[in-house]
Amino acid sequence: MRKQLCLALVAATLSAAQAQKVATSCDGPSTWEDGAERIRGMLLLDLDDRADPAQLAHDYGLELEFVSLHSQKDKLMVARLPEANLHSSLAALQRDPRVSAASPNYVCQLYSESDNRPTGMAGAQKAPNDPLYKIQWNFHMLQSEEAWKKNAGQNVRVATVDTGLAYWNGPGRHRVEDLAETRVLEGYDFVHGQVEAWDEHGQGTHMAGTIAQSTNNGLGAAGLANQAQIMPFKVLDGKGRGTFANVAAAIRLAGDREAHVIVLGLGGPKGSEVLHESIKYARSRGSLIIAATGVKPNEEIPFPAAYPEVMAISAVDYKGKLTSYTTRGPKIDLAAPGGQHRQNDYSGIVQNTIRQGDPRSSGYYQWSGTSMAAAHVAGVAALVAANGVKGPDAIEKVLKETARSKGSKGQKEGYGAGIVDAGRAVAKAQQVAAFQRTQEQLPLGLWLAGLVGLSLNRRRKQECS
Numbered sequence: 001m002r003k004q005l006c007l008a009l010v011a012a013t014l015s016a017a018q019a020q021k022v023a024t025s026c027d028g029p030s031t032w033e034d035g036a037e038r039i040r041g042m043l044l045l046d047l048d049d050r051a052d053p054a055q056l057a058h059d060y061g062l063e064l065e066f067v068s069l070h071s072q073k074d075k076l077m078v079a080r081l082p083e084a085n086l087h088s089s090l091a092a093l094q095r096d097p098r099v100s101a102a103s104p105n106y107v108c109q110l111y112s113e114s115d116n117r118p119t120g121m122a123g124a125q126k127a128p129n130d131p132l133y134k135i136q137w138n139f140h141m142l143q144s145e146e147a148w149k150k151n152a153g154q155n156v157r158v159a160t161v162d163t164g165l166a167y168w169n170g171p172g173r174h175r176v177e178d179l180a181e182t183r184v185l186e187g188y189d190f191v192h193g194q195v196e197a198w199d200e201h202g203q204g205t206h207m208a209g210t211i212a213q214s215t216n217n218g219l220g221a222a223g224l225a226n227q228a229q230i231m232p233f234k235v236l237d238g239k240g241r242g243t244f245a246n247v248a249a250a251i252r253l254a255g256d257r258e259a260h261v262i263v264l265g266l267g268g269p270k271g272s273e274v275l276h277e278s279i280k281y282a283r284s285r286g287s288l289i290i291a292a293t294g295v296k297p298n299e300e301i302p303f304p305a306a307y308p309e310v311m312a313i314s315a316v317d318y319k320g321k322l323t324s325y326t327t328r329g330p331k332i333d334l335a336a337p338g339g340q341h342r343q344n345d346y347s348g349i350v351q352n353t354i355r356q357g358d359p360r361s362s363g364y365y366q367w368s369g370t371s372m373a374a375a376h377v378a379g380v381a382a383l384v385a386a387n388g389v390k391g392p393d394a395i396e397k398v399l400k401e402t403a404r405s406k407g408s409k410g411q412k413e414g415y416g417a418g419i420v421d422a423g424r425a426v427a428k429a430q431q432v433a434a435f436q437r438t439q440e441q442l443p444l445g446l447w448l449a450g451l452v453g454l455s456l457n458r459r460r461k462q463e464c465s
Helices: 002-010 016-022 053-060 083-095 131-135 137-141 144-148 203-212 244-256 273-284 370-386 392-402 407-413 422-464
Strands: 029-031 037-047 063-066 076-080 099-110 113-115 157-162 229-234 241-243 261-264 288-292 310-316 334-337 349-355 358-368
Touching: 037 083, 037 244, 037 273, 053 063, 053 076, 053 083, 076 244, 083 099, 099 244, 099 273, 137 334, 144 422, 157 203, 157 244, 157 370, 203 229, 203 349, 203 358, 203 370, 229 244, 241 244, 244 261, 244 273, 261 370, 273 288, 288 370, 288 392, 310 370, 334 370, 358 370, 370 392, 370 422, 392 422
Parallel strands: 157 229, 157 261, 261 288, 288 310, 310 334
Antiparallel strands: 029 037, 037 076, 037 099, 063 076, 099 241, 113 358, 349 358
């Protein structure tokens, strides 16, 4: 049993073939001194661009492998070594100039729960005509229809770093019906080492539906930024578990592929230096990073949401109140609909996804969690970007300035700047985009003004002579 568990967890870091190689030497998951779960006998390394991996492996007695084929450029690697040497080797590697960052390979998990009872269909509605739109209280709360008057997320790339996406047909799986018109870009499955990031769990597909479900197609539910493009990265397995090695690699790849928004419905209790470097890299590449804050209200914000470069999102229910499960406190950036399951009502977040853990069947299910809340903020961020606001700093500022504030007391409680508002954010985005365009044109204007001034000065000199 321990050998099987080891293989399942290591597969979240390496390809299936690589995982088979290390299965016999791994003793299973363990915890660090602070209680954070990690992979035994394994470190996560971000090497300096000039470092020679072979020499480093020789010097420390390591077995080094790239996290994925996409990690070779960044030299993001996992190192296998005897568990007894892990502490001393980690300390030495953190001081080695050939290593930009080093940390244990922590285990992470998702932050949601599902209700596998299918949601019944309702009568067709206006704006849009998706039958379940009338029970999507979450979109009504965010004034989505006001936002849709301007834009629906055209030409914006949103990377979902989660359990993948139920978008491809194949044996024992199928594309969920309400993604047929959704624009899906090439992603990657870091769990199995393949291009098709197939969802075996359901959360990733549900989150993608909140962001960009096919909309106004007379079918099922609507999506918030329904013209946005989804870039799916699978870093969690069918049980919703993975490692920070894959999360860090996915964030870097999303940054390289110029995702405007990166959303994560996952986390762990301990930070990773390597993960943090990946986040800073993607943000420097122009990606706004948004993360769920967990489902333990009495604990600290988990990572990666706890990093200052990441927007930390708490969850509210259909009344706009913080849910019983959401993480709280003054370090939250924004609140958004996360849903709260109640018996026989529509208080969860309804989207089309696979039945949890069963890729062979799908339906319209209610989920709740801070993962769902993060997906809403990602959708609104996509709307802001689609209206011309450039850069993660500017987009984040718009989201915070237009949120429905709960005042200083609410910020301390866990609402952050307030509950995100799509209608107000898009209105503000148009003003900000116009100002940014003016600023971009300003250097040219100053140059032309300088030429005019120089010409006038020459004319005056000629007249005086």
